[in-house]
Amino acid sequence: xxxxxxxxxxxxxxxxxxxxxxxxxxxxxxxxxxxxxxxxxxx
Numbered sequence: 151x152x153x154x155x156x157x158x159x160x161x162x163x164x165x166x167x168x169x170x171x172x173x174x175x176x177x178x179x180x181x182x183x184x185x186x187x188x189x190x191x192x193x
Contacts, residue, residue: 151159164187171180 168180168184168189171183
């Protein structure tokens with residue numbers, strides 16, 4: 151797997167996780183997860 155493919159997969163998985171959290175209507179948790187994903191994505 152190339153770095154580009156890994157980044158695309160990571161972004162897709164993050165977006166799917168955020169969408170699932172939004173369905174549960176837990177906006178505080180969504181905000182926390184978005185911040186965590188942003189930090190992990192930089193690693």
